[in-house]
Amino acid sequence: MKEMKPVRYHIGDIPETSKQTAPGHDDRAVGVDDDCFMIPLVNIVMFFVWAFGRGNPNRANFCKALFLFTLLVRLSV
Secondary structure, eight states: OOOOOOOOOOOOOOGGGGGHHHHHHHHHHHHHHHHHHHHHTHHHHHHHHHHHHOOOOHHHHHHHHHHHHHHHEEEEE
């Protein structure tokens, strides 16, 4: 059986799949997020839509982190 060598990457040789980035959040998008989180019931629905939907990955990661933080706070009380 042929022995496989480990794959080593140099700083400039990062695979193309890991170079994909999403657009950042601008001030208007952050304001819309904040407004949606202030409206009762809408905040819960939009929270799960943004966390598990196919939208902006930055917003999805923020909502997933906020979900875990909220879960930890609720379980500790």
